[in-house]
Amino acid sequence: xxxxxxxxxxxxxxxxxxxxxxxxxxxxxxxxxxxxxxxxxxxxxxxxxxxxxxxxxxxxxxxxxxxxxxxxxxxxxxxxxxxxxxxxxxxxxxxxxxxxxxxxxxxxxxxxxxxxxxxxxxxxxxxxxxxxxxxxxxxxxxxxxxxxxxxxxxxxxxxxxxxxxxxxxxxxxxxxxxxxxxxxxxxxxxxxxxxxxxxxxxxxxxxxxxxxxxxxxxxxxxxxxxxxxxxxxxxxxxxxxxxxxxxxxxxxxxxxxxxxxxxxxxxxxxxxxxxxxxxxxxxxxxxxxxxxxxxxxxxxxxxxxx
Amino acid sequence: xxxxxxxxxxxxxxxxxxxxxxxxxxxxxxxxxxxxxxxxxxxxxxxxxxxxxxxxxxxxxxxxxxxxxxxxxxxxxxxxxxxxxxxxxxxxxxxxxxxxxxxxxxxxxxxxxxxxxxxxxxxxxxxxxxxxxxxxxxxxxxxxxxxxxxx
Amino acid sequence: xxxxxxxxxxxxxxxxxxxxxxxxxxxxxxxxxxxxxxxxxxxxxxxxxxxxxxxxxxxxxxxxxxxxxxxxxxxxxxxxxxxxxxxxxxxxxxxxxxxxxxxxxxxxxxxxxxxxxxxxxxxxxxxxxxxxxxxxxxxxxxxxxxxxxxxxxxxxxxxxxxxxxxxxxxxxxxxxxxxxxxxxxxxxxxxxxxxxxxxxxxxxxxxxxxxxxxxxxxxxxxxxxxxxxxxxxxxxxxxxxxxxxxxxxxxxxxxxxxxxxxxxxxxxxxxxxxxxxxxxxxxxxxxxxxxxxxxxxxx
Numbered sequence: 001x002x003x004x005x006x007x008x009x010x011x012x013x014x015x016x017x018x019x020x021x022x023x024x025x026x027x028x029x030x031x032x033x034x035x036x037x038x039x040x041x042x043x044x045x046x047x048x049x050x051x052x053x054x055x056x057x058x059x060x061x062x063x064x065x066x067x068x069x070x071x072x073x074x075x076x077x078x079x080x081x082x083x084x085x086x087x088x089x090x091x092x093x094x095x096x097x098x099x100x101x102x103x104x105x106x107x108x109x110x111x112x113x114x115x116x117x118x119x120x121x122x123x124x125x126x127x128x129x130x131x132x133x134x135x136x137x138x139x140x141x142x143x144x145x146x147x148x149x150x151x152x153x154x155x156x157x158x159x160x161x162x163x164x165x166x167x168x169x170x171x172x173x174x175x176x177x178x179x180x181x182x183x184x185x186x187x188x189x190x191x192x193x194x195x196x197x198x199x200x201x202x203x204x205x206x207x208x209x210x211x212x213x214x215x216x217x218x219x220x221x222x223x224x225x226x227x228x229x230x231x232x233x234x235x236x237x238x239x240x241x242x243x244x245x246x247x248x249x250x251x252x253x254x255x256x257x258x259x260x261x262x263x264x265x266x267x268x269x270x271x272x273x274x275x276x277x278x279x280x281x282x283x284x285x286x287x288x289x290x291x292x293x294x295x296x297x298x299x300x301x302x303x304x305x306x
Numbered sequence: 307x308x309x310x311x312x313x314x315x316x317x318x319x320x321x322x323x324x325x326x327x328x329x330x331x332x333x334x335x336x337x338x339x340x341x342x343x344x345x346x347x348x349x350x351x352x353x354x355x356x357x358x359x360x361x362x363x364x365x366x367x368x369x370x371x372x373x374x375x376x377x378x379x380x381x382x383x384x385x386x387x388x389x390x391x392x393x394x395x396x397x398x399x400x401x402x403x404x405x406x407x408x409x410x411x412x413x414x415x416x417x418x419x420x421x422x423x424x425x426x427x428x429x430x431x432x433x434x435x436x437x438x439x440x441x442x443x444x445x446x447x448x449x450x451x452x453x454x455x456x457x
Numbered sequence: 458x459x460x461x462x463x464x465x466x467x468x469x470x471x472x473x474x475x476x477x478x479x480x481x482x483x484x485x486x487x488x489x490x491x492x493x494x495x496x497x498x499x500x501x502x503x504x505x506x507x508x509x510x511x512x513x514x515x516x517x518x519x520x521x522x523x524x525x526x527x528x529x530x531x532x533x534x535x536x537x538x539x540x541x542x543x544x545x546x547x548x549x550x551x552x553x554x555x556x557x558x559x560x561x562x563x564x565x566x567x568x569x570x571x572x573x574x575x576x577x578x579x580x581x582x583x584x585x586x587x588x589x590x591x592x593x594x595x596x597x598x599x600x601x602x603x604x605x606x607x608x609x610x611x612x613x614x615x616x617x618x619x620x621x622x623x624x625x626x627x628x629x630x631x632x633x634x635x636x637x638x639x640x641x642x643x644x645x646x647x648x649x650x651x652x653x654x655x656x657x658x659x660x661x662x663x664x665x666x667x668x669x670x671x672x673x674x675x676x677x678x679x680x681x682x683x684x685x686x687x688x689x690x691x692x693x694x695x696x697x698x699x700x701x702x703x704x705x706x707x708x709x710x711x712x713x714x715x716x717x718x719x720x721x722x723x724x725x726x727x728x729x730x731x732x733x734x735x736x737x738x739x740x741x742x743x744x745x746x747x748x749x750x751x752x753x754x755x756x
Contacts (some may be wrong), residue, residue: 003376003421031553078734085492086737088553089688093730096681100723112339112365121719123382123433131428132337161421212417212431216382218676224494224557231554261569262411267562271555275543278551413564413572438572 006032006137010209014194016203018222019229019241023196024228024282027164028188029086029171033223034075034091034108034185035199038068040218042200044102044205050129050208052109052117061147063205068200076192080185095223099114123214127207144205151198155197167191230271234282236285241246241251316339329336339364340373342430345397346441349405353411355441359395359404359420361430369402374424379416392421413437415444458593461551464710470598472606472706474667477660479685479690479698480605480612481653487629487693488649495536495556497680498563499654500661503528504671505567507662508576518579518666521638525665526658533654534565537647560676568673581666597667608656609699615652616695625649629693657683685725 021035049060079090091288108117118124130140158164169177170184178184207213214287229244279285343360357377361370378392395406397400410416413436435444478496485493506613507521508526510694516524538556588594616622627635636642662678664672682705690701705725713721 007378007392082733082737085490085553086733089492089684090733091732093685093726093733097730098725100719100726103719104723114339114364123429128337128339128428134427170726210380210419210431211429214382219383221383221561224554228554228558231551261565263561263565264569267558267560267565270558271562272541274551274558275539276554278544410567414568414574435574437574 004139006141009142009250010137010141012200012245013148014206014209015226015229015249016148016242016245017205018199018226019150019233019245020155020238021199021202022223022226023230023235023238024191024198024240026168026227026235027171028088028191029174030188030191031088031227032091032195033088033220033227034093034095035195035226036097036218036220036222037091037207038072038173038196038199038214039203040098040102040215041071041196042068043218044105044124044203045200046204047124047127047207047213048107048117049210051124051127052111053108057133057208059203060129060208064204064207065200067195068203072199073189073193076189076249080188083096092220092223094190096220099215102218110294115170121215123216124207125212126213127206127213130175131211133229140209144209147201147205151201152238154243159237161294163187172248228270231278231280232270234286236279236282236284236287240280240282244280250289339349339421340370340420340424340426340428340430342432344420344432344434346418346434346436348408348436348439348441352438353408353413354407354409355436356396357406357408357418358424359406361402361420361422363413368445369400370422370426371397372425373404373422374406375406376421376423377408378421379408379410380386380419381412382415382417390416392419410436446449460714461477461526461711463592464714465707466594467598468707469703470595470602470706471710472662472686472703473598473602474592474664474702474704475686476605476699476702477601477608477663478657478679479657479686479702480609481660482683482687483693483695483698484649484656488625488646489541490555491541492553492684493541493653494553494557495532495538495540495560496562496653496657496683497534497565497678498676499532499566500525500529500657500679501671501673502532502563502675503654503658503663504528504578504661505571505576505677507665508671511579512577513722516579520580521579522662526655529658529661530651530654533560533650533657534647535724536563537650541646541650544589548662564673564676567676575670575672578669578671580669581663587627591630595667597663601663601667603606603703604659605699608659609695612641612656613695620644621648624648639740642700657704663713677695682725685729688729 018035018039021038022032025032025035031197045067046060046064048053049063050057055063056279075091075094075293079087082090102118103121105118106117106120108119111114115125116126129135130137158167166177166182166187169180169182170187174184194196226246229248230249231244234240240284251266275280307419341362341364344356344357344360346357348355359377361373361376362368363370375395375415376392377395379390390408390410393406393408395404397403398405408418409416415433415435418434420432422430433444434441478500482493482496485491485496498575503525503745508524510516510524511521521738536559540552540559544552544555581596581600584596586593587596587599614622616626624635624640627638628645630644632642635645657679660683661675664679665675686705687698688701689704690699691697705728709721709725710727712724
């Protein structure tokens with residue numbers, strides 16, 4: 001597998017985490033333009049852990065997920081009262097604050113005669129764990145996809161669980177959900193925390209994939225794109241946001257010949273798709289139909305005479 | 307006027323240094339860290355640039371020979387989105403110097419990614435601002451707002 | 458002390474540019490209850506048109522201003538047709554995200570045509586600043602402030618004294634009822650969009666002429682400042698937009714003076730966040746209840 005393809009696939013894998021993060025919140029009916037903040041927090045945390053504190057990668061990724069999840073839950077609390085547009089803008093404001101804080105954040109350690117660590121707007125270089133420990137690009141891609149697969153299994157279980165149904169109920173109508181006995185506030189904070197942790201894992205992986213992060217990476221565009229992936233790919237299943245990422249980064253790759261026009265084409269495509277299918281390609285109806293088709297095929301197979 | 311690290315930061319840094327020094331000494335002795343000097347010039351073709359890269363050992367300063375160098379680029383403001391096809395650099399006559407021609411998609415700030423393999427395995431990032439007529443490191447971080455003149 | 462007052466004066470001046478941006482934003486938000494994330498970029502299209510005729514044809518300030526407004530209106534109508542008209546009053550976030558997709562489109566289009574990092578803009582007013590005792594007042598800032606107040610008054614008059622304004626207020630109140638009563642909702646919304654874009658064009662021209670340059674970051678900047686000013690001042694309220702803009706300007710100048718540009722932007726967002734959490738209606742607006750968010754608000 002050539003290096004370029006590995007690079008592209010790794011990028012797809014990492015961005016999928018932040019797309020899934022926005023998707024999880026969408027399930028509970030909340031639009032967030034700010035998941036990139038937790039992506040950033042996870043990236044910096046994991047990077048600091050390996051590059052400056054010499055932690056092993058696994059511990060660093062857990063740390064990134066923890067900081068991402070904790071900060072998300074903390075932000076989820078004051079914004080509980082907010083809905084719809086107001087919540088969305090609040091998340092946007094929060095994410096920009098995080099980005100600006102990282103532009104001011106300086107924490108450097110002298111290692112081997114050189115300063116290593118986040119240096120404000122100049123960014124955080126030298127997150128070289130995979131080079132120091134001889135992890136090949138292919139192996140790291142494997143790690144990314146292993147974690148992604150585990151996340152997808154988690155989503156699959158979630159969709160079938162009471163928790164998942166509660167989330168979707170809150171998304172449909174939180175007042176009704178509350179009347180049914182669902183502790184809406186607690187669930188929302190839980191969803192926020194889980195989403196933040198997801199973004200945090202993605203961030204940690206991103207930091208190690210590129211070895212370099214800077215605050216500019218975590219701007220509004222990333223946040224809105226991660227939301228757009230779910231909206232394009234579909235909100236009926238966790239595979240929807242993945243499809244969105246694939247269409248974007250995959251499409252962006254295939255239109256290489258039209259270099260420099262990508263955003264024009266992509267932007268236009270997004271707008272058109274949102275007119276025709278506001279809940280994405282794999283929306284709940286499609287997923288339902290696919291599910292029934294599958295079920296029918298399955299029972300048909302089982303009932304076929306031997 | 308940027309905020310500077312205050313007293314608590316210094317404490318953290320000192321403790322961090324001690325810990326890092328203890329733990330890192332063994333692990334990193336064998337690992338060669340690369341340093342890169344990148345200069346790029348625009349070619350006749352639009353958005354195409356010729357880059358000369360000087361690789362050296364960050365610790366000893368010795369030029370790095372026999373390294374397979376692949377040059378790629380990403381736009382910091384759009385992570386993982388602009389995947390410029392990496393190009394294999396050619397070794398020049400001078401030891402540790404390599405040449406590559408890269409094709410970008412837009413003008414602006416790019417994080418040029420130098421992937422080393424072969425004799426040394428590492429990755430170095432160089433941020434450069436690519437304009438139509440020249441390439442230079444970007445000016446120190448300016449805020450996004452238009453500048454406000456003081457009288 | 459002198460510094461403090463001078464900074465406050467500067468803040469009010471700069472705030473007037475925010476107020477101008479917030480005016481147009483408020484008009485769209487008030488009418489459509491949707492966030493137009495392409496607002497700044499559509500103004501930027503106008504700005505690029507303006508700088509183009511300035512650089513290519515050496516046009517005078519008035520011609521440049523007209524170009525900016527024209528470009529902004531054209532871009533704004535484009536956004537409205539593509540992102541908001543097809544969705545009507547339903548599919549809330551879809552139209553918002555759609556407008557962001559078009560933002561990406563507009564920004565890239567602008568950068569493709571004019572790829573450099575900065576382009577010149579004709580100055581608004583040359584000459585020494587006026588003095589008022591120990592304080593300095595820049596003439597171009599004063600022009601901006603005058604325009605902000607004038608336009609705000611103008612919009613208020615249009616809203617409350619004209620048929621068009623009446624139609625808009627009817628739509629703001631209840632779009633379905635407005636339609637039933639015979640108001641051509643689609644046309645009125647398009648008109649509101651065009652008017653908002655024109656306001657934005659004027660705002661953009663004034664800001665850029667004061668800075669004498671335009672950069673590709675202008676689009677995002679304008680959207681964010683207009684958004685913050687609108688939200689802290691009060692949604693759907695013209696006086697609120699002005700108040701929010703001025704307040705934001707003052708807070709920003711003081712923050713930058715003591716702490717630098719990053720803290721300035723940080724404080725702006727913090728202010729927005731705090732206002733949202735504590736009193737989402739902003740200083741003047743009413744806090745929205747459940748009925749404030751329409752059932753179509755969810756995806």
